[in-house]
Amino acid sequence: xxxxxxxxxxxxxxxxxxxxxxxxxxxxxxxxxxxxxxxxxxxxxxxxxxxxxxxxxxxxxxxxxxxxxxxxxxxxxxxxxxxxxxxxxxxxxxxxxxxxxxxxxxxxxxxxxxxxxxxxxxxxxxxxxxxxxxxxxxxxxxxxxxxxxxxxxxxxxxxxxxxxxxxxxxxxxxxxxxxxxxxxxxxxxx
Amino acid sequence: xxxxxxxxxxxxxxxxxxxxxxxxxxxxxxxxxxxxxxxxxxxxxxxxxxxxxxxxxxxxxxxxxxxxxxxxxxxxxxxxxxxxxxxxxxxxxxxxxxxxxxxxxxxxxxxxxxxxxxxxxxxxxxxxxxxxxxxxxxxxxxxxxxxxxxxxxxxxxxxxxxxxxxxxxxxxxxxxxxxxxxxxxxxxxx
Numbered sequence: 001x002x003x004x005x006x007x008x009x010x011x012x013x014x015x016x017x018x019x020x021x022x023x024x025x026x027x028x029x030x031x032x033x034x035x036x037x038x039x040x041x042x043x044x045x046x047x048x049x050x051x052x053x054x055x056x057x058x059x060x061x062x063x064x065x066x067x068x069x070x071x072x073x074x075x076x077x078x079x080x081x082x083x084x085x086x087x088x089x090x091x092x093x094x095x096x097x098x099x100x101x102x103x104x105x106x107x108x109x110x111x112x113x114x115x116x117x118x119x120x121x122x123x124x125x126x127x128x129x130x131x132x133x134x135x136x137x138x139x140x141x142x143x144x145x146x147x148x149x150x151x152x153x154x155x156x157x158x159x160x161x162x163x164x165x166x167x168x169x170x171x172x173x174x175x176x177x178x179x180x181x182x183x184x185x186x187x188x189x190x
Numbered sequence: 191x192x193x194x195x196x197x198x199x200x201x202x203x204x205x206x207x208x209x210x211x212x213x214x215x216x217x218x219x220x221x222x223x224x225x226x227x228x229x230x231x232x233x234x235x236x237x238x239x240x241x242x243x244x245x246x247x248x249x250x251x252x253x254x255x256x257x258x259x260x261x262x263x264x265x266x267x268x269x270x271x272x273x274x275x276x277x278x279x280x281x282x283x284x285x286x287x288x289x290x291x292x293x294x295x296x297x298x299x300x301x302x303x304x305x306x307x308x309x310x311x312x313x314x315x316x317x318x319x320x321x322x323x324x325x326x327x328x329x330x331x332x333x334x335x336x337x338x339x340x341x342x343x344x345x346x347x348x349x350x351x352x353x354x355x356x357x358x359x360x361x362x363x364x365x366x367x368x369x370x371x372x373x374x375x376x377x378x379x380x
Binding site for chain 2 (some may be wrong): 011071076077095120148149150171172173174177178
């Protein structure tokens with residue numbers, strides 16, 4: 001029996017360092033949590049910024065909290081093309097030589113030298129679920145999505161931690177290509 | 191040995207009936223061909239229109255020629271969401287109960303009652319190539335795309351005609367999700 005897990009779709013968003021948060025929103029600024037996300041400790045905030053590349057600006061990207069050690073911008077390839085930025089496909093946090101963009105907030109802007117990526121699609125999974133799913137020790141798996149736009153995603157990264165909520169994260173291009181919606185169940189293929 | 195064919199990526203575009211072309215561009219208007227497309231007889235034109243839904247407008251969609259019996263708007267799901275339209279996944283020409291949009295040109299506009307779709311991904315193939323590929327008589331096949339965003343598209347429609355140029359047509363969401371570029375070779379899986 002194939003192991004099933006729900007889909008979580010990531011719209012374009014920004015993670016900020018505390019230093020960059022203060023440049024954009026003012027000295028001592030703290031993020032305003034509006035909603036917990038499925039991954040424990042992660043949350044949506046009330047704060048938004050604009051992200052600019054050579055060909056245009058994406059307005060009102062949501063900031064996700066908490067603050068991180070390094071600022072990161074996650075776009076779908078459609079978004080990146082809209083503003084003329086060529087982003088590499090990366091796991092979150094792997095930002096060396098990723099794309100440059102400008103981030104603008106109400107109190108200032110930042111010329112980010114690197115930090116804009118397309119998120120590599122990935123599974124968050126607990127060690128218990130990883131055992132049941134048979135993916136212990138695997139770096140990547142394939143995942144089947146059913147339905148009229150059904151497909152099999154290869155090269156899906158496996159991120160196994162004790163504090164995970166087990167789900168598949170896709171960006172909006174990937175979700176649209178597969179015709180999936182949030183919380184739809186998909187199958188790991190071994 | 192798997193059969194390989196190139197990818198052709200369809201950006202959002204519009205096909206017009208002669209009647210609708212004249213409403214938008216003026217009485218007796220003829221399309222201005224700028225470039226032949228791979229499919230014989232099909233061409234890009236100099237003419238552009240805006241497409242509007244409840245939540246916004248997509249500016250400057252290219253019109254593809256020649257004119258057709260019925261006006262059709264092909265969007266990626268990302269585009270459809272941008273203007274607040276819910277389009278069904280359809281083969282070209284299957285427009286019954288598809289989505290409503292407004293099309294605006296320099297001389298007028300049209301409230302299209304139906305005609306906006308997400309194109310069902312499909313292969314154009316000649317009867318000769320269909321024999322070699324082993325897809326004669328098949329309605330759909332699966333297609334594998336390699337690379338870092340590699341995946342297998344299921345439910346790919348097969349459109350076999352004498353006048354085809356053999357290629358896989360994807361929309362921009364699908365191409366972005368798979369990380370493919372125009373003319374990249376992909377494999378039919380039987």
